[in-house]
Structure formats: C-alpha cells, structure tokens
Amino acid sequence: MNENTIAGYRTIRSMGEGPRSQTILVRAEGRGADDGVAGLRLIKCFEPEVAAERILNEIECATRAAGDHVQSIDDLAAAPDGRPVIIFDWQSAGTLRRLMRDRTSLRVGETITILAPLITALNQLHSEGIALGAVSVDTVHFNSEGSPFFAEWGHASVTEIRPTPTALHAENAFREDRLQFALVACGVLSAITAEREKEGQITELVAWLSDTEQVGSHEWELQCERRLFALGAPEPVLLTAEPDDRAAQSFPGRLDGSPAEAPLGKGASTEWGAVLALPAGVQRALEGFLRQGRNRLRIVVTAARAWCAPVRKRTWFIAALGIAALALAAAIILVSEQNASSEPTVGVAGETLDDEAMSSGSAGVTGEAQLGDGSAAELETDDSGASQSGLDEDPVIALAALLAARDDCLRDLSIECLAAVSRSDSPAFAADSAAIEAVLAGAELSTDSAFDAATATVTQRLGDSVLFQFETPDGKSEPASLLLVKGEAGWRVRSYVLPH
Template structure:
C-alpha cells in the first residue's frame, strides 16, 4: 500500500484506501481507486512489485492495448517503472470497475433475468472475440474476472494468464465460455435459462464468436444489468414464473444426473480435439468447440451391463434444446374388468410388443418426444394384466437402479395411476449428447395421482431409455 500511496502522491492523485485490493501471497499486487489531479474521474491504480533483475511480465498490458474493446478492461496510462524500498515497482492505470464483478452481482441478487444474462454473455463473447482477433487468448472467465465498468458494460479483467493465440488456447477459451454460460444460465429466474444456454451451444457449434452473438439474440433480447441489490420480486415470467429455488433445484438435478452419468465423460475427447487441431490448425474455425463434441460423446459413458458395441456407438449431433413440448392427447386403453381378469397368452404377447413399439418411438432425435414415448410405454406396462417385467425391457436402461424399482412396483395397487402422464407438459432441463434431463409436469385434471418428476434419459442404439426418475 505504501508503494501505491507514493506513486499517487508523485502524480498528484488521491487514493481511496477502503477500496484497496491486495492480491498474492505474499502480496505482490495492490489495486486501489485513484482520483484527482488530471484524471477524468476514478481510475484503478494497479501496482505490482518484483524482485530486482526480474523482467516485468507485460503480456496482460499488451493484450489490453491490442484488444481495443469496451469489453476488455483497458489501459488508461502506463507509468514509468519505479524502485521502492529496494524492489522494482510496475504501475498502470486501468478503467475502474465502478459496479464490481459478476461474483458480487450474483451474491447480492441471487439470480438474474434472461435479458441480463444475455447481456453478460454477449459482452464476454465480444471481449473474447477482440482478444482472439488481436492475437491473444486465455483470459480467466470466472466471476471475479468479469467486471462492470461505469456504464454497466461487462468487461474481461483477469488477463494475467493470457498468451499468444493458439489452437489449444482457442479450444480452452470455448470450454471456459460454455462453463461460464452454464453457471449464469442456471441463475436465470424467468424460465429462459436453458434456452439461452442452448443458443450459446448452437452458436459455439459454428466456431465463430459472432455466431454466438447471433444465436443468443435470436432467443433473448438483451437488457441493462441491474447492478443494484434486488430481490427480483418484479420479474415477470416469459412462459411461467420460476423462482430461484426452482433454479437451484434444477442445478441439483443436473449435478445428480452427471453423477449418475459418471462425471465428465467428454474429458478425453477434449484431448482428441486438441491433437487434431495441432495437426490441422486450419480446422480451428469449425472445430474449436470441444464442449459440443464432448456433449455428443457423452454416450461413451455406458450404463452398467450395456454392451461394448452400444457404448462405443457415437451419438448424432444433439438438437437444440430448451423447448417445451405441447401436450398431446394420448388415448391409453383402460382394461375392462372382463378383459383384465385373465389375459390370454396372446394378449400378454401383444402388450409386450406394443410397449416395445412405443419405446421404439423413442428413437427420435428429440429427447422431449422420446420422454413422452417412454412414459406412455411404461404406463402401458403397468396397465397390462397380468403385469410382467419383460414389458419394461424396452423402456428402462438395463443395469440402472430404476429397473429394480419399477419391476418391484409392477402390479402394485395405484402404481399405474401414479405413472400416467397423459397430457403432461414436458420440457428439457439440460442435454448432454446421448443423455438428457427432462421435466414432467402432469395434467392434474386428467391424472390427479401423478406427481411432477424429472426424468434422466440415455440414448442407446435401440433408442432412448429411462435411467433415473427424480421426484
């Protein structure tokens, strides 16, 4: 702090001690608000100490200057090197983050509107595009590294680890951006979080940052970020009101689903993409999106008991997710007392074939449509008389815990009514290539005994199968 005060005094500035930030262990960087003198408003004075003889690392300064973007915290002035108390001191004036960082925003408010989330993501994408086009890559895309300047504009500030643009660095930036988008979209409170994330994914598939912006703008209109504390009580739903607690529940379900899918099955694929890009750098424009490929290969994490051939079958590219299915009337045959008392072998066989054909309809690309087919097929198994476990073979994922649960419930009183999702509203929470988490909201007027549930579906060679059910 003494070095910062010394430099400020020499320049005729005043420093605001309460806003001082000390970084490093031991402290090697101090950030403090400076004002007065000839400064036009407040600026951030960053002071770094280094041992004598150690060359200064100016990569982050060079990147800030080269980017020339309002979405990258810029350099106001670079001050001459000084020697303070036997140590070399580098000082630079940066744009001041008047409204703090993204971590602070989310901590104060707990969530954001979809338009605000779009504004943040568009700003980050623009900052990355500016860095990449100027030959730099590798900024930190964390909540503390994304700040809001005086006009509320989101900007990248964590540039300590930037380096020259390479194919590997472009891949890493795409991965980090998708991870950031996922974190932000799970904080969206108006029901459009997953659609916004789907738009980000669709843009990343095209391998260009402007494509990400175009994709986002087609889904959500940006709005000014509310940088003051807010309870978000005035949020109006786009489709229906969704509270932050529900967003939290979605995050928990996604986490549980990923646990059931054995963590991060796409990690090895990232290395494969990096190897490809090293051999053929020209492909980076189309292939620098590892997250999409990782999603497409999530099926490489097979369920226990699935065959090696099935597990190794690559899944088709996932369709854009986030849409809500329109409930359709499904006529479910209700067995009459006379027909259900004793079913002949032919009827049993017919029921098995019918369930298999219904589950076969789950071969569709759309996991929401597949979920409806799977639910209908499961319900037909529970209404068949007598109930038999083989009927569920084409519905449930072999080896998953749900097999034992559903088999045990076959024939139980009220089990069929609880599994009747005729006319239910289904919507996609999240998709990972060959796996999807689908929310099911029953029609209480038609199926009063059914409860809302979240369904984890996995796709095998024969189609989609139910792997887990979360209440």
C-alpha cells in the first residue's frame, strides 16, 4: 500500500473518513476512465486501534447479507500491516439526504419506489439475524437507475442465526432498526406533493409509522407495505432536479400543443418567491420548513380525530353543556365574592379592625363571649318601645352588659350561657369555651381573662363595628382590646386580645 495504490487498486479520491475507518474510491488496475463505473470500487480501510473482532463482525454481516438493496462485498484484501480491508462495488449515485436536499418535493410513486424495497431488504436482513444498527438518510444510497440500497455495515451486528418470529419482534436491535426506518419513512412522506384526496392517506400513514407500539407488531413489515402501496403505483426516482421541464409541464396548453402562457425565465421564481425575491436555496429551505409544519399539523389533526371518533356526538354535546354550566357557575361565584369583598359588611369591618389594632398581639387567648339565658332577656329589644339599657343603641352601655354577662358565664362555667354574649362561630366564643373546658378539667382561670368596662375607651369605630382598648395593668406592656359587632340580635363580642 502506498499513496497511489491500495491492495492493487489505484486510488482516486477519499470518499469519507471517520474515527474508525476511511473510505476511498479506487479503480482496478488495467482499467481506465473509458470503462466508466464498471472498474470503480470502494475500499474501506480501518484504523490500527480498531479491534480485529469488530472488523470480522462487519465482514460477516456484509457477506451474509444478500439482495439488490444492500451493498455487497466484492473482495477482501490485506493492508501491508496485515489488517484486512473490505472492497465494495461502487454503485452510489448519491444518498437519500442529497436527494431530499436537491428535490423540493417528491411524487407519491417515487416515495413508494424508495421505501418499499428498503422494507423488504430490512425484513430479509432481520430474518438472517443481522441488525444494521444505523438506518438514516445518510446510510441509504441510490444506484444509477434510482434503486435504493443500504450501504453501511459499521454498526451492524449478528444476533443469532435465523431468529424465531418472536425474537424478530422482541429483540431490541431489530426494534431499533424499525424505529429508525420509520423515522426516515416519515421524512420521505413529508416531502410528498400530492392531490388533496391523497393527503389524508399520507397523514394516516405518517401517524401509523409514528406509533411506537406498532413497531413491535408481528405484521409490521406487511402492514407497512400494504399502506404504502395503497397510495398509488411506483414510479422511477428522478435523482436530479429538472425545474425547467417541470415548469414547462405545469402550464396549460392550447389545442395546437403550444403553452397558453409563456413560462418564466430560467432564473425567475414563482408565487410568493417572486414577490419576496428569495434566492433559490433559501426558497427551497423555507418551502421544506413550511411543508414539514403542515404535515405535523396534519398528524395532530388526524390523531385528534382518531381519538374523538369512538365518542358519539351526543356525548360531546352533553359534555360541552356541562363545561359551560361549570364555567358559568364559577363566574357567578367569582363575581359574588368580589361584590362581597367590596361591601362594608359587619364581618369584613370586624376583621379589618382586628388586623389593624391587634397585629402586635399574640395568637393566644382570643375570643368572644355570649350571654346566658337570663342576660339575653336584658339585651333583647322590647317591641313596645325603647330598648332595655340602651343595648341596641350605645355600644359603650352594651359593652358593660356583655362583659357582666360574660363574667357570670365564666363564674358558672356554663358554655351554653355564652350563646348570648358572642356568636357560636366567632373566635371569642371558641376561646371562652376552651377556657371553661380547661377549668372543668382541673385548671385555674386566669385573672387576665376578666375585662373592666369602666377602663374601656373607644379607639376606632367603623359602621356597626367598634374597637375598645382597656387600661394596661401592671407588669403588662400591651393593653387588652376587644371588638364589638352589631348584628340582627344586637351588639355581640366578636374577638378580643388579653393583655401581655
């Protein structure tokens, strides 16, 4: 091996170089350029660090593979260092990636010609126990006649000789090959420019290929071929784009065969490309991006239709009515809560005063008191005339009566008595009830729990809510406070904070 020859073949140029090998285009000795591609070969030389086992595995896979749609080995030779080199037939007229780049769109028949033989070849390889390990637009090549074939053995592996049908669909290596092929097939199908009646079938096929659960089916290859040929008949693959011919064919003709309109010039663009004056390469890339977006939208729409198909229309109608009713109820509740928060109700006013005046207080003993049965009679308004003790009118007088009734309740350890001092759902009632229950359990009543109405002063009044503050006893830094709220039954204790 020297710079000009490898294993008796004259080198032409390097075709590719990777971390493990280098591929070189060569011509057999004794053949000239007049022989065309007949004398061309492709030699794969491996790097010294590549294990011999890996090389032999690749040779075995390529040797066992047979068919017109896989790259076959022409010969084996040895490099000067004794390492084997693989000699392949040269028949590549470009890769699938190059075809997708050069062609802005594909016909349905061309797509069938590309994908159908590859499905069969992949199935035959798997039947021989060979997994390619790499299926992509770069590993699919075309010969001069436009026939596709797999041309990469660097990642191939042999699992077992003629695996069983169960192993064919359960083996991870075979499943990965099918997943990669499905991805390639979706990309090819997305490049189709078809009539409107064919678009639905193409979208359904793409959705079926995208379903990973179908890959494990025992009839995946058969179903794939059936769905593919349902689109139409195969057509020869046009490997090079011919925009002038296609542009001329797109214009309607007169009866004498001449075009009804003169075609645009060779360098002119059409439709929106002419308006935007985009370069040809940019226009092709943008068209491809828009086409892919449209196909993805078709897939989503098709999947949504398939998901909704089993449900009857009446069920959807009832569900829509239920959702509308829930939305209306939520809106009414939200509006009601907003109106309630904006009105100066007794509860809101009481809580506002409690937050402003008692924010520095502890969360300890707070509560309301309710008057007993005997005291309640004193607080009720006489229907015949003036209210007793002015309880319904003057909060200061009402405070004295309420505190007196509360003291009686605490002295008698009667929770029922508290019902007329404070409402049963108020913090004051809860605190006083807890204090009485603690005394009944053996504890002592705190002296700080008693309030002296004579030392109370009004610190704030808002509507029917009055906040009182009491003199600070000795040894306390914060005075006691009490919130009085007027309701339908008159003044009641809402909450309080003991001195601390």
